[in-house]
Every structure is written in C-alpha cells, then in structure tokens.
Amino acid sequence: MKTIKDVNLSGKRVFIRVDFNVPLDEKLNITDDTRINFVLPTLKYAIENKAILIIASHLGRPKGKVSPQFSLAPVAKLLGAYIGKEIKMASDCIGPEVNSLISSMSEGDALLLENLRFHPEEEKNDDTFAKELALLCDVYVNDAFAVSHRANASVAAITEHAPVSVAGLLLQKELEYFEKAMTNPRRPLVAVVGGAKVSTKLAALENMIQRVDKLIIGGAMANTFLKSQGIDVGSSKVEEDLLEIAASTIKKAYEKGVKLYLPVDGVAADSFSPDAGTKIVPVFEIPKGWMVLDIGPATSMLFSEALNDANTIIWNGPLGAFEMDPFSKGTMAMVNALADSHALTIVGGGDTDLAVHKANKADKMTFISTGGGAFLELLEGKTLPAVAALEKAQQKTV
DSSP, X not given: OOBGGGSOOTTOEEEEEOOOXXXXXXXXXXXXXXXXXXXXXXXXXXXHTTOEEXXXXXXXXXXXXXXXXXXXXXXXXXXXXXXXXXXXXXXXXSSHHHHHHHHTOOXXXXXXXXXXXXXXXXXXXXXXXXXXXXXXXXXXXXXOGGGTTSOOTTXXXXXXXXXXXXXXXXXXXXXXXXXXXXXXXXXXXXXXXXXXXXXXXXXXXXXXXXXXXXXXXXXXXXXXXXXXXXXXXXXXXXXGGGHHHHHHHHHHHHHHTOEEEOOSEEEEEXXXXXXXXXXXXXXXXXXXXXXXXXXXXXXHHHHHHHTTTOSEEEEESOSSOTTSGGGXXXXXXXXXHHHHOOSEEEEESHHHHHHHHHTTOGGGSSEEOSOHHHHHHHHTTOOOXXXXXXXXXXXXXX
C-alpha cells in the first residue's frame, strides 16, 4: 500500500483524515491527548515537505447537527502548541468559507476543518459530500485507523474522487503490526481476550482459534465459559444464550490443539460497587448471590506463566472491572506481565489502552492500537471498509 511518503507533497493541498475523537471535560478541555500524539508524525511530515495541510476529523456523536460542545476548536489550539505553529480553524468542513481559507494558504500552512459529523452525509457515506471533500485536495491521506472499520464519506467514498489516495504513517503502522501479530507471527502466539461480553468477541475468538497457539480468556465474558462447563458462577454476569457456543468454542480449541486458559479463582463481591464486600475464592466456590468482578491471584499467576514462552502477545479487553480499585489487580497484573515480557506485545481496545496508561506502562508495550472497533474487526479476520477503499483507489491509479 502506498503511503504519504510515496507522493510529492510540495505545494500540494493535502487532506489528512485523522481521528481527533478525544475526550473533553465540562469546560471543553481535552483530558486525553493520546490520539493527537499518535498522528503528529504524519502531520509534521506533511508540513516539513511543504504541503498545504488540511486536517479533518469527527468528534463525538453530534447526530448530523452543529453542536458547539462537539467543536474541534479545542483541538486546534492544542495541536498548534504541539506542532509549534498556528493551526487555523474553519467554521465548517465544506463550503465557500473553507474554499476561501484554503485558497489563501501557503506551503507549510495548516487548517483544521470543523467536525465532519456536523453533516449527516458523513456517516451515510454520501457520495456528493465525499466529492465536495475531495475537491479540497490534490492528495488524500487516511491516517484514521480507529474510524477505518466504518464506511464513512471521509474515509471510504472520498477515495473514489480524490486525485491521489494514500495511507498515513499511523494507518501504515497499525496494519503492519497487525500483520506481524496475526498473519505472520513469531510463535508461540498468545491471545489474551477480556471484556464484558462474549457476543462482541465471538467472531474474533473463532478466527483466533485458527491462528493462535494459546488463548487466555478473562473478564466478565469468562463467566459464560465457566458456566458452560457446569461451574456455578453465582450472580456473575453470564450470557445464557451463548452457553452452548462457549462450550463449542472450548471444544474447537481443544480439537485445534490450542491451549485455552480460563480463570481458576476470582475476586467475588456481594454487589457491583467499589465498597462491596469481597473475598478471593476458587471458581468452584463462588458464594450464592455473589458475583466475580476480577480474576484472582492464582489466575494471574497461571496467565502470567502461560505468557512465559510467548514470542507474540496480542491483548484485547480488561480482565475485570478495573475501573473500581478492588477489582483492578487482575488487569494490572496482566499489564505488568506484558511489560516484563520479551515478546512482541500488541494492545488493542479503548479499555485495555486505558489500563496500560493507568499503570504508566505504555512505553513498555511494543505497540498500542488506537482503534477499538477497527482492531476487533481485524481480529475477526475482516477487511476494513476504508482500507479496502484505499487499496481499490490505488489500484486504479497504477
């Protein structure tokens, strides 16, 4: 796939689609700038190579209407400080004012367009809207991996109309690391899968069983697997309609020769609260009416030992209700296990990313993916719509 480094940017209008969907507090201050930092290399490269830089993103869910609380203005201010130059802010992402602003720009200038989702056509992948966006540029760059699982106008339809379409440095990196993890891994390859629901990870689990050497399952979703084996998990969260599928997944792993690990103990609580009464119990001794909200110390040790010989580890989903301190130890133990590993470690998913940063171990991971939904779709073996559109556009220009 061609990237921004494969085209001449000098004097060209370069439209870079990024993901600046950052969290804001009540005063509209950015509370986590991770997504901004991840695309800085692409933006700086464009500026250094004398591009006329046009940056586009969405923020939040304004539902196709102009909503001041979802304006990208706070991002423009912070981005300017990071890049070291003024980032002009447009009041819209298309229209006469935007055209006028771009026509007055010089090489090395940068403009941030207003929230793409203020237009309902963005999420509808509307071809006319995409064409208007494409008319703003000479070169289109997709550097929004976290949005690439959606067929939106600014990542999919736009490639039908832009003169040149290429990947940004972050998108390239995301796809390369996923390739290293799942397509051509250094083995043993171990997948750690957590989170609340089996239903959201089922397709990923089925695909991973065909690829991994070991599969570790934790989080609330593990309760469904445990109950499928006849274990009474008390009042723990269980997807009753997926018990047969969970049992079948365990059987498939066994038949494929994949070593599958489930919790052997847990932190049980009498309520879903940080002030709940808790006790550490084997999974066979969960008290009636109690719920498991974290893996226990024996499970943490078991999971860590399962990672000892790994050469590639991919992790998606926390292993407990880590947002509450009494139930955070299992997830933090997994963070530490990956941080201490010599394996290639790839972390994906918003909550998993949050846990790694909360533990201040982000620099110990080989790679942290910026996209939860996009990362999960890759784990499912799917092709991302925006990536497919980019590849199709590049084939046309060859």
